[in-house]
Amino acid sequence: MSLLVVGSVAFDAIETPLGKTERTIGGAATYFSLAAALFTPIRLVGVVGDDFSPSDEAVFRGRKIDLAGLERAAGESFFWAGRYSSDLRSRETLRTDLNVFAAFDPKLPEAYRDSSFVFLGNIDPKLQRNVLKQMRRRPKLVALDTMNYWISGARAELVKTLKLIDALLINDEEACQLAGESNLLRAARKVLRMGPKALVIKRGEYGSMLFHDDSILPAPAYPLEDVRDPTGAGDSFAGGFMGYLASEGQASHVSLRRAMVYGSVLGSFAVEKLGVDRLRTVKRREVESRARELVRMMHMQL
Numbered sequence: 001m002s003l004l005v006v007g008s009v010a011f012d013a014i015e016t017p018l019g020k021t022e023r024t025i026g027g028a029a030t031y032f033s034l035a036a037a038l039f040t041p042i043r044l045v046g047v048v049g050d051d052f053s054p055s056d057e058a059v060f061r062g063r064k065i066d067l068a069g070l071e072r073a074a075g076e077s078f079f080w081a082g083r084y085s086s087d088l089r090s091r092e093t094l095r096t097d098l099n100v101f102a103a104f105d106p107k108l109p110e111a112y113r114d115s116s117f118v119f120l121g122n123i124d125p126k127l128q129r130n131v132l133k134q135m136r137r138r139p140k141l142v143a144l145d146t147m148n149y150w151i152s153g154a155r156a157e158l159v160k161t162l163k164l165i166d167a168l169l170i171n172d173e174e175a176c177q178l179a180g181e182s183n184l185l186r187a188a189r190k191v192l193r194m195g196p197k198a199l200v201i202k203r204g205e206y207g208s209m210l211f212h213d214d215s216i217l218p219a220p221a222y223p224l225e226d227v228r229d230p231t232g233a234g235d236s237f238a239g240g241f242m243g244y245l246a247s248e249g250q251a252s253h254v255s256l257r258r259a260m261v262y263g264s265v266l267g268s269f270a271v272e273k274l275g276v277d278r279l280r281t282v283k284r285r286e287v288e289s290r291a292r293e294l295v296r297m298m299h300m301q302l
């Protein structure tokens, strides 16, 4: 089934102890789309500047990614620069130049307005609501991502938006900040009272947790020996999670649990190379084989 994503398409400068790039294609919607397109056709809504060339756009070509919603504006594309610590566990943002992204006002092409699955990437919560207003009918599942900037700076707007969505995917710090709680379970309970029926809390290499239907599923990250670049891991997790659900055409409890495995697997591929390099080459059969391996690792009986 069709999966609509709204979010950033960017140029990134990334510095890790194992490699460096001055300018590579990035952005949350880029990572999300590359991961999710392994499962289902994607409709991408974002904005790029006139510096975004056909060779940059090539990253999306040859995949089931529709770019009719990728707006071109006069000016420069969103630019983000980050540097990782030697153990890759922390990251410093060196630059965020919003450029054309500052005036981003997502407009859905007519053909996108019937999408069954929607992922509202990390943008102004008011704009996230505007996207929903443009839908012709209520999608089967609306999921949302956000960040500390909106949680502290646009809290009232975010709270309003949370009432309209089905699933929230955020990291542990964001969940605690949103709930004003330092304990993750207490934070999750509070966040679930704010609107979403499902909550996914991502914890990087420590895995993730799904809260749904009064139950908790702790899912491990796929263990990796060589991690090159954590950029976009969360967005790729979201892409694997939502891509799988859209391919199933439903968001039942069992599907949500399986989607956690695909989220972990896509997050693990994303970090294996710099930028989106690994997501550009990964094949569906590699995804399936890693998913089966992860499920085998998780399985136990007492």
Ligand code: AMP
Pocket: 008, 010, 011, 012, 026, 027, 028, 079, 080, 096, 122, 230, 231, 232, 233, 234, 235
């Ligand atoms: P993550 O590692 O999951 O935080 O994702 C990193 C990606 O998010 C990079 O490719 C950036 O271009 C993009 N990004 C960084 N800051 C923002 C922001 N404020 N809004 C939207 N996207 C961003």
